[in-house]
Amino acid sequence: MALRGGLRMETVDVYTERGDLVTCSDCGKVMLLPYGADKCPACKKEGCLVWTDESLREADIDSLLERHCNLHQKSELQPEEYLSLSILVTEYIPYLADKPQTARETLFLLLETGSLFEKYWRDTRCFQSENIYTPAIKTLLDKLDVKLREGDTIPVEYQDCRSLEDFFRVVAGERPAKEEVSFSSDKEGNYYFNGRKVKVENSDEYAYRLLKTKIQTSYRRPVDFYFRFLARFGPYGTYGNVYYPSITDLICRRYLPETAK
Numbered sequence: 001m002a003l004r005g006g007l008r009m010e011t012v013d014v015y016t017e018r019g020d021l022v023t024c025s026d027c028g029k030v031m032l033l034p035y036g037a038d039k040c041p042a043c044k045k046e047g048c049l050v051w052t053d054e055s056l057r058e059a060d061i062d063s064l065l066e067r068h069c070n071l072h073q074k075s076e077l078q079p080e081e082y083l084s085l086s087i088l089v090t091e092y093i094p095y096l097a098d099k100p101q102t103a104r105e106t107l108f109l110l111l112e113t114g115s116l117f118e119k120y121w122r123d124t125r126c127f128q129s130e131n132i133y134t135p136a137i138k139t140l141l142d143k144l145d146v147k148l149r150e151g152d153t154i155p156v157e158y159q160d161c162r163s164l165e166d167f168f169r170v171v172a173g174e175r176p177a178k179e180e181v182s183f184s185s186d187k188e189g190n191y192y193f194n195g196r197k198v199k200v201e202n203s204d205e206y207a208y209r210l211l212k213t214k215i216q217t218s219y220r221r222p223v224d225f226y227f228r229f230l231a232r233f234g235p236y237g238t239y240g241n242v243y244y245p246s247i248t249d250l251i252c253r254r255y256l257p258e259t260a261k
């Protein structure tokens with residue numbers, strides 16, 4: 001707090017030698033954070049940092065000592081601790097894409113990025129197929145494809161709709177999945193539903209064609225087939241999969257006979 005005569009006796013949590021001097025409007029901490037920070041590392045809230053002092057936005061340790069601040073040295077931060085996801089997925093793509101260890105974690109990050117993509121659409125009213133989040137989404141799709149081909153699984157929400165009423169309740173988001181079916185692939189690009197192998201043949205004639213023990217599809221990558229026919233949400237926002245849950249149910253029933261009971 002400011003004392004009379006301009007002398008300050010604030011306690012400042014110091015995370016960097018020089019950066020932005022900010023106060024968190026949520027938890028009240030005063031911090032010296034790396035430049036561009038938009039997330040509070042103490043309470044993890046986004047969009048709540050304000051300049052502590054308009055006349056000293058950017059500061060270093062010396063300038064704080066000159067002001068007689070009480071400095072608390074903190075350990076160095078990882079980017080995700082002081083930057084929001086929307087900055088990470090536009091400015092730290094390789095770093096961020098390296099973080100998820102499993103296919104599921106990659107899928108989760110992909111869907112989070114997909115909601116940012118969709119929000120950007122709504123906010124800017126600029127409904128183009130590409131925006132600032134497209135490069136991150138493409139990178140994460142590539143990574144998810146590699147993970148799937150290594151045999152790592154992601155979930156398919158099998159709904160088992162038996163009536164039109166069921167169908168509309170799913171579309172309205174009012175019906176939980178009947179069961180989770182795991183989906184993965186292998187080096188040849190075949191599919192596995194709950195570990196059961198279904199051979200895949202690429203063919204430009206069919207978007208998909210379900211044969212007894214194999215699928216013909218024009219989609220070259222398992223990850224693209226997944227988002228086209230098996231996922232509820234698309235990688236580019238929640239308008240996502242127009243075939244959900246009808247074709248997803250059909251495919252699950254076809255290759256998981258025990259599920260269809």
Ligand SMILES: [Zn+2]
Binds near residue numbers: 025027029042044045
């Ligand atoms: Zn805070």
